[in-house]
Amino acid sequence: MNNRPVYLNLLKIRLPVTGVVSIAHRISGVLLFLSIPFAVYLLDLSVASEQSFANVNELLQQPTLVVLQVLLLWSLVHHLIAGIRFLLIDAEVGIELAGARSGAWIVFISEALVILLIVGGLYL
Amino acid sequence: MSLYVLEGLRPWVIQRVSAVYIVLFSFYTIYSLLTAGQFSYESWKDWLYHPFNTTVTGVFIIALLFHAWIGMRDIVLDYVKNIMLRIFILAMLMGVLIGSALWAFRILLLSVVS
Numbered sequence: 001m002n003n004r005p006v007y008l009n010l011l012k013i014r015l016p017v018t019g020v021v022s023i024a025h026r027i028s029g030v031l032l033f034l035s036i037p038f039a040v041y042l043l044d045l046s047v048a049s050e051q052s053f054a055n056v057n058e059l060l061q062q063p064t065l066v067v068l069q070v071l072l073l074w075s076l077v078h079h080l081i082a083g084i085r086f087l088l089i090d091a092e093v094g095i096e097l098a099g100a101r102s103g104a105w106i107v108f109i110s111e112a113l114v115i116l117l118i119v120g121g122l123y124l
Numbered sequence: 125m126s127l128y129v130l131e132g133l134r135p136w137v138i139q140r141v142s143a144v145y146i147v148l149f150s151f152y153t154i155y156s157l158l159t160a161g162q163f164s165y166e167s168w169k170d171w172l173y174h175p176f177n178t179t180v181t182g183v184f185i186i187a188l189l190f191h192a193w194i195g196m197r198d199i200v201l202d203y204v205k206n207i208m209l210r211i212f213i214l215a216m217l218m219g220v221l222i223g224s225a226l227w228a229f230r231i232l233l234l235s236v237v238s
Contacts, residue, residue: 029195033217036192036224044231047172053165080150083143090140 017104025082028075035072073118077111135194142187149184173235182232189225193218 015023042060045052059065085103089095094103156177160167171177196217204210 026199029192030199033192033196036188037220040224040228040231043228047169047231047234050165053168080147084147087140087143 016101017108018100021082021085021104021107024078025086028079028082031072031075032079035075070115070119074111074115077114077118078107081111081114082107135197138190139194142191145187146184146191149180149187152180169235172232178232178235182229185225185228185232189221193221 042056045056047053060069085094085107088103089100094100156171157163160171172181197214200210200213200217204213
């Protein structure tokens with residue numbers, strides 16, 4: 001490694017929308033990874049008995065866990081939709097700058113719609 | 125170096141193939157949820173332990189195991205430069221993933237045993 005100075009101030013970096021999709025894909029992937037053991041635990045409880053199934057139902061309605069669920073819902077929806085966009089880019093769809101940019105906006109707009117739809121359907 | 129198990133183009137391909145399977149599985153489970161009607165303990169167990177659903181869920185666990193491993197491994201290789209710390213974190217990630225996968229398989233196969 002060389003000793004050249006590195007200037008890296010995250011607050012001064014103006015990330016383009018395509019870069020925001022990309023880093024959000026990473027962050028959402030990490031959050032989903034972290035949720036795996038807890039998801040398996042809930043799966044175990046949900047099939048163990050009728051009583052523990054009811055307990056899971058009750059547990060998931062705790063306010064703090066609802067916040068976590070919304071965060072994980074965002075992670076899942078973003079990772080899925082942005083992932084489909086990355087697959088399309090691999091297939092050379094939307095690979096030029098304008099297409100990549102509009103693709104990134106389509107990801108954010110459609111994920112907002114999907115999340116509103118699911119949250120609306122679940123909690124309203 | 126075979127330290128990270130998968131090299132070259134192979135992880136790139138596995139990442140995409142598993143991604144496509146996970147997308148298809150997600151759409152299938154969403155479809156099942158939307159058409160299920162009443163969501164109860166019985167209907168949930170019936171769904172999960174239907175042979176077809178147990179099978180596709182088992183394949184999903186394998187796909188997710190590879191997908192999550194390659195994704196997390198890439199992130200560690202990008203940000204963690206210290207080789208010992210890298211090996212330590214990768215080993216922890218592998219432990220969490222394999223432990224979770226085995227646990228999930230146990231849940232899926234319990235119905236076959238009992």
